Amino acid sequence: MDLTQxxxxxxxxxxxxxxxPAGKVTTYKQLASHIGCGSSQAVGHALKVNPFAPEVxxxxxxxxxxxxxxFFGQSEGEEITRKRALLQDEGVGFDGDQRIREGxxxxxxxx
DNA sequence: GACATGACCCGCG
DNA sequence: CCGCGGGCCATGT
Numbered sequence: 001m002d003l004t005q006x007x008x009x010x011x012x013x014x015x016x017x018x019x020x021p022a023g024k025v026t027t028y029k030q031l032a033s034h035i036g037c038g039s040s041q042a043v044g045h046a047l048k049v050n051p052f053a054p055e056v057x058x059x060x061x062x063x064x065x066x067x068x069x070x071f072f073g074q075s076e077g078e079e080i081t082r083k084r085a086l087l088q089d090e091g092v093g094f095d096g097d098q099r100i101r102e103g104x105x106x107x108x109x110x111x
Numbered sequence: 112g113a114c115a116t117g118a119c120c121c122g123c124g
Numbered sequence: 125c126c127g128c129g130g131g132c133c134a135t136g137t
Contacts, residue, residue: 070118
């Protein structure tokens with residue numbers, strides 16, 4: 001784990017991911033806001049190129065509507081199925097096939 | 112620096 | 125709920 005091998009922007013993104021506890025998830029927007037980025041899409045890009053996966057829990061980041069979003073470049077398919085499996089394995093609950101149950105979303109300002 | 116792309120978000124109908 | 129258009133920032137060419 002050597003964060004110096006990535007841009008300072010990604011360092012913030014990955015650091016923010018590590019702040020998310022197992023069994024909970026955060027959103028691209030919240031993560032972006034937490035590191036001072038106005039674009040959640042940029043955050044998504046940083047996660048996509050995340051060289052520290054799964055050491056960096058990029059799977060604990062979902063969209064604002066609490067759907068999974070994407071995983072390793074895929075918005076649907078095996079990788080997404082795996083993302084869902086990882087979250088469920090950590091104790092995250094689902095309201096549907098790709099929707100996180102309310103209450104499993106981590107808040108940076110909440111602890 | 113300019114152009115194109117992306118694991119996104121918001122407003123409108 | 126679904127589709128459409130605009131905005132946002134970082135990355136690669």
